[in-house]
Amino acid sequence: MTNAPETDPAPDAAPVAVGDRVAAPSAVRYDMIVVSNRLPVDYVGGTGAEIEWKTSPGGLVTALEPVMRAADGAWIGWAGVADREFDAFEHDGIELIPVPLSADEVADYYEGFSNDTLWPLYHDVIAPPTFHREWWDAYVRVNRRFAEAAARAAAEDAVVWVQDYQLQLVPRMLREQRPDLVIGFFNHIPFPAYGIYSQLPWRRQVVDGLLGADVIGFQRAADAGNFTRAVRRLFGYTTRGTVIEVPDDTVGGTGTRRVVARHFPISIDAAGFEEIARRPEVQERARQIREELGDPKTVMLGVDRLDYTKGIRHRIKAFGELLRDGRLSVEDATLVQVASPSRERVETYRQLRDEIELMVGRLNGDQSTLGHQAVAYLHHGYPREEMVALYLAADVMLVTALRDGMNLVAKEYVACRFDNDGALVLSEFTGASDELRQAILVNPHDIEGLKDAMMGAVEMPPKERARRMRSLRKRVRENDVAHWSASFLEALTGSGKLAAGLSEQLIADLDGLARTDRMLVALDFDGTLAPIVDRPEDARATDGARRAIEQLLTLPDTRVAIVSGRALDSLSEVAAPPEGVLLSGSHGVELQLDTGAVTIDLRDAEREDLDRLTQLVERVAAASEAAWIERKPAGIALHTRRMSPAAGVALQQAARERVAEELPGITVRSGKSVLEFSVRSSDKGESLSRLRQHVGASGVLYLGDDVTDEDAFAVLEADDLGVKVGSGKSIASHRVRSTADVAELLEHLVQARTAAAGASPRWP
Numbered sequence: 179m180t181n182a183p184e185t186d187p188a189p190d191a192a193p194v195a196v197g198d199r200v201a202a203p204s205a206v207r208y209d210m211i212v213v214s215n216r217l218p219v220d221y222v223g224g225t226g227a228e229i230e231w232k233t234s235p236g237g238l239v240t241a242l243e244p245v246m247r248a249a250d251g252a253w254i255g256w257a258g259v260a261d262r263e264f265d266a267f268e269h270d271g272i273e274l275i276p277v278p279l280s281a282d283e284v285a286d287y288y289e290g291f292s293n294d295t296l297w298p299l300y301h302d303v304i305a306p307p308t309f310h311r312e313w314w315d316a317y318v319r320v321n322r323r324f325a326e327a328a329a330r331a332a333a334e335d336a337v338v339w340v341q342d343y344q345l346q347l348v349p350r351m352l353r354e355q356r357p358d359l360v361i362g363f364f365n366h367i368p369f370p371a372y373g374i375y376s377q378l379p380w381r382r383q384v385v386d387g388l389l390g391a392d393v394i395g396f397q398r399a400a401d402a403g404n405f406t407r408a409v410r411r412l413f414g415y416t417t418r419g420t421v422i423e424v425p426d427d428t429v430g431g432t433g434t435r436r437v438v439a440r441h442f443p444i445s446i447d448a449a450g451f452e453e454i455a456r457r458p459e460v461q462e463r464a465r466q467i468r469e470e471l472g473d474p475k476t477v478m479l480g481v482d483r484l485d486y487t488k489g490i491r492h493r494i495k496a497f498g499e500l501l502r503d504g505r506l507s508v509e510d511a512t513l514v515q516v517a518s519p520s521r522e523r524v525e526t527y528r529q530l531r532d533e534i535e536l537m538v539g540r541l542n543g544d545q546s547t548l549g550h551q552a553v554a555y556l557h558h559g560y561p562r563e564e565m566v567a568l569y570l571a572a573d574v575m576l577v578t579a580l581r582d583g584m585n586l587v588a589k590e591y592v593a594c595r596f597d598n599d600g601a602l603v604l605s606e607f608t609g610a611s612d613e614l615r616q617a618i619l620v621n622p623h624d625i626e627g628l629k630d631a632m633m634g635a636v637e638m639p640p641k642e643r644a645r646r647m648r649s650l651r652k653r654v655r656e657n658d659v660a661h662w663s664a665s666f667l668e669a670l671t672g673s674g675k676l677a678a679g680l681s682e683q684l685i686a687d688l689d690g691l692a693r694t695d696r697m698l699v700a701l702d703f704d705g706t707l708a709p710i711v712d713r714p715e716d717a718r719a720t721d722g723a724r725r726a727i728e729q730l731l732t733l734p735d736t737r738v739a740i741v742s743g744r745a746l747d748s749l750s751e752v753a754a755p756p757e758g759v760l761l762s763g764s765h766g767v768e769l770q771l772d773t774g775a776v777t778i779d780l781r782d783a784e785r786e787d788l789d790r791l792t793q794l795v796e797r798v799a800a801a802s803e804a805a806w807i808e809r810k811p812a813g814i815a816l817h818t819r820r821m822s823p824a825a826g827v828a829l830q831q832a833a834r835e836r837v838a839e840e841l842p843g844i845t846v847r848s849g850k851s852v853l854e855f856s857v858r859s860s861d862k863g864e865s866l867s868r869l870r871q872h873v874g875a876s877g878v879l880y881l882g883d884d885v886t887d888e889d890a891f892a893v894l895e896a897d898d899l900g901v902k903v904g905s906g907k908s909i910a911s912h913r914v915r916s917t918a919d920v921a922e923l924l925e926h927l928v929q930a931r932t933a934a935a936g937a938s939p940r941w942p
């Protein structure tokens with residue numbers, strides 16, 4: 179393994195007071211930084227050029243390693259040893275920046291607050307959490323050190339992605355030091371219900387720390403929901419669907435920052451695991467493992483860190499009872515239990531090890547024969563190839579966690595079974611169970627149910643095993659770790675590469691929304707229904723979108739609205755909407771509902787402002803032949819699409835300054851190559867809320883492509899669906915690439931809504 183230069187142990191990094199701002203230092207290079215408690219490698223021993231490293235334990239590292247190898251960034255974390263300091267070094271194509279921890283900090287921040295306070299608390303208090311004020315102090319101190327390391331290493335406007343419960347204060351600390359950064363946070367473990375979370379004496383500080391991020395990711399939708407509820411209970415901030423409005427006086431306009439909290443289920447490098455599984459030497463090793471076990475008919479396997487959340491005791495108990503009751507025999511079945519060492523200095527973990535080893539000893543003493551061992555218990559951490567050989571050797575994989583953020587072992591087992599064989603018994607308390615529905619799902623607390631599930635797996639007919647495994651494999655292949663990181667980073671930066679078509683998740687969510695009682699389908703026009711064109715008067719909705727809208731209008735309890743920044747006149751002309759479509763123009767200043775047009779009636783002062791505004795903007799626009807203006811009932815838009823990007827930005831800036839000087843109260847809104855001024859403030863969010871009310875909608879679908887559509891996404895509620903069209907930063911929960919995909923989406927919705935209404939589609 180790569181050797182890293184070692185430096186003398188240095189004093190603790192100087193603490194950075196919260197609120198101190200650190201300018202992006204010129205020597206800093208990284209545009210993308212991951213910050214996690216652990217680096218992907220742990221220090222094993224040696225000094226200078228002879229330092230030895232080993233892969234760190236746990237699923238966080240398994241998941242992030244391929245992401246970071248593909249990215250040109252740096253990974254900040256602890257090297258797994260106390261009182262040692264290392265310079266930054268490269269390992270297996272990844273730049274690593276170690277953060278030092280003293281022995282006291284390992285005891286108080288890592289073993290104490292992280293793993294004896296937060297870990298049991300966040301895992302539904304399976305073990306009792308311990309609260310110590312000095313552990314909290316260490317947690318704050320160490321979080322500050324990680325934040326400072328990230329602030330030092332990040333280039334201007336860089337993306338910093340903070341990982342997991344050990345570093346929940348880092349987003350806020352980092353934002354206060356470096357407001358230029360884009361900050362994401364991903365929580366790998368569950369986020370508990372408020373009744374449990376509220377036990378934490380520092381519950382406000384932790385939530386506030388997380389709210390420093392732009393996007394907060396969770397494994398399951400339920401975790402994101404628990405977090406959002408905690409925000410409401412503790413701070414009373416407004417939340418709508420996945421969006422939280424966080425007061426922030428550095429933000430102009432509303433004085434709030436929009437933070438997105440939603441689920442992004444983590445995954446594995448499925449192709450990488452399958453590639454290892456297909457290697458002849460790994461398959462040979464799998465055969466060898468079975469042989470060494472005495473070639474039993476059934477090999478059952480459990481692979482876990484030795485952790486009380488993993489349900490190892492429940493599994494061994496159930497297996498022991500199956501042997502005792504004669505439903506299984508040691509000649510026929512062996513349980514291989516890998517229990518890799520974890521957090522061994524934490525008392526609860528020590529006790530757990532004693533209990534499990536006592537159970538295994540008793541069971542083997544009672545049930546094993548000279549030729550056949552009941553439980554092969556392995557207290558080791560194994561390299562990936564050996565893990566894959568174990569997966570191939572196992573007929574039944576047992577994942578019986580009492581609570582688990584995701585559980586990557588379940589996904590790895592599936593990814594490795596290219597033979598479509600093997601059965602997965604999976605606890606419904608794992609994040610993985612949300613996706614792996616074709617596994618045999620169990621409640622591990624129900625020992626009888628668990629025993630039946632284990633027998634069901636042993637006796638499952640080969641055809642049934644293959645059917646389930648094929649479906650599980652498809653799911654893991656399609657939602658692999660690259661998909662996880664791309665969707666998180668896309669939500670964070672809007673920079674992801676978008677594939678054409680509709681994702682599986684989007685289809686599933688559309689199908690869900692289609693079952694709502696009364697539906698509002700609200701659609702932006704330019705860039706969403708109609709491709710962007712140079713001359714706004716030439717814009718037309720695609721044929722597919724038009725057809726689908728006509729179909730939607732024939733369905734019961736289904737309304738369609740077009741929500742545009744255009745003035746209503748211009749919108750009516752280009753959209754030529756079929757009868758029954760509701761219209762919102764000029765960003766909600768004009769509304770045309772069923773009762774006819776709601777025209778705006780400007781007050782005298784507004785009319786005067788509008789005249790003055792028009793003069794000012796016309797004068798600025800006259801500087802360029804390629805710029806043009808669009809008059810609206812309550813404002814004016816300066817279009818710069820035909821100009822070079824630099825000239826367009828300069829002209830918009832000139833207009834902005836001119837108007838700010840002379841008409842300081844005017845609402846300014848910037849879109850794609852357009853700057854809009856309005857004497858009456860309203861936005862697409864307000865407009866969508868009025869439409870929802872008018873329709874009495876129980877579920878809303880909103881589609882939009884522009885910055886101004888973000889206001890509409892922000893008012894969506896938990897059961898609604900927001901879809902951003904194209905790239906660019908967005909708080910919408912889904913994306914499609916182009917107007918062609920919008921047409922496909924609307925066509926799918928017609929079918930889903932028709933099916934939900936029990937009718938058949940009536941195409942023209």
Ligand SMILES: O=P(O)(O)OC[C@H]1O[C@H](O[C@H]2O[C@H](CO)[C@@H](O)[C@H](O)[C@H]2O)[C@H](O)[C@@H](O)[C@@H]1O
Pocket residue numbers: 215216235236237238239241342343366367444520521582583584585586
């Ligand atoms: O770093 P350790 O204290 O040795 O613990 C190892 C890791 O355990 C936890 O893993 C979690 O992340 C997995 C991937 O998202 C997920 O599948 C699993 O359910 C989680 O428990 C912990 O969250 C990591 O921070 C640790 O590195």
Ligand SMILES: O=c1ccn([C@@H]2O[C@H](COP(=O)(O)OP(=O)(O)O)[C@@H](O)[C@H]2O)c(=O)[nH]1
Pocket residue numbers: 235236237238240481482483516518558559560561562565584585586587588590
């Ligand atoms: O001896 C072992 C035991 C486990 N693992 C890996 O550790 C990770 C465990 O991740 P999971 O999400 O299942 O649980 P965590 O330990 O993160 O709670 C998986 O990638 C396993 O393949 C390993 O490499 N060697």
